[in-house]
Amino acid sequence: MKKQIKIMLVEDHPEYREILEFVFGKEKGLKLISQFGNAELALRNLQDGGQGTEPDIILLDLNLPGMSGLDAMPWFAKYTPDAKIIILSQSDHEADVLRAIQQGAAGYLLKSTTMDEITHGIRTVMDGGATLEPSLARFILKTLQPRLPKTATEEGISHRELEVLSLIAKGLSQKEISSQLKISTYTVTDHLKHIYEKLNVPNAPSAIDKAHRLGLFLSKNN
Template identity: 35%
Template sequence: MVRVMVVDDHPIWREGVARDLEERGVEVVATAPDGAAAVRIARAVRPDVVLMDLQLPELSGAEATAQVREALPDTQVLVLSASAEQGDVLGAVRAGATGYLTKSAAMEELVDAIGRTAEGQAVFSPGLAGLVLGEYRRRETEAPDEPQLTPRETEVLRLVAKGLTARAIAARLTLSHRTVENHVQNSLRKLQLTNRVELTRYAIERGLDVDE
């Protein structure tokens, strides 16, 4: 039996999916309401598959995915999101997600995808697999452009390199915590990095941790 953790910030959706999975023979070992809790709980229960939403408080689904995969290489992550946007799909894959389903998927499709994900297979909603394959083929044949961060993204990146937390950055720049996390995720996607450690290394290598 596949051991699954369900991560979603909407309680009714989270508990409903967990219940439906258990009724179909999937063992739900834990649930989590946000990205930070997902990482912490996953380390404790070590599920076979983490069913991960992307739009999460505290820590985004993409960043939580990266941290789970780094801490638990044998745990697979299957994203279940309302978004089918190219940036979200590719960002999740770069973070280490094995597959990506939209929330319009039928429960039978989800159960099948969980089983295949547990075996290490890449599972995507119709249309998304071609999107991912097409993007990687494009990257192989085209010279990558120099990524362009916005002034605000660069400002946030500089503070990340200085070791400030997202909440500290939010307070300093008079932004919401969620806005700061969005800037971090946008920078990760543009720079094709997977987590804050790589982001900090990138900033330090370019001298962004030094006051202008």
């Protein structure tokens, strides 16, 4: 039996918190363990030892009273380094998206997304994937194309590793990639580990970001 995914919610709108609390309460395998209206309270809770347990996922709004979600991200990483941060915001500003990804966010979803997409995104991230709003993924693909693309070979990325990263960029989980490529989930995990090392990045969104900037996905299509 899989353990429950423990979620911390940092969101200043009580009505939206109530909706998410209701959804997580009915969703098997997800457990909302804490919720806060601002980043300072959430960080203080983690610094003081939390409520007896650390979250697996932090759903973080950006436009918070006091410290912004973006400014709080390094502190969350300090106090709970194993937790994965998914931005859940109304902001689709390019600067916000890029800064969140560069600071290690494992996902970026807009509040206009459906609850099913949010719960699917949480599970995808916990399975080692990345979750990005489709429109934001298209933005990254369009905006971050390099002027002088490098080939995947120049970065030491193998064809199979690039296949895995491309599927991660499409929002597939490690289990789904394993099934599509007919390889074990352990092999998928191993490929991702090598990709992160070769690109010198901490996680999947950062790898997708860097691969787009280096033109690796372009070279795959050439």
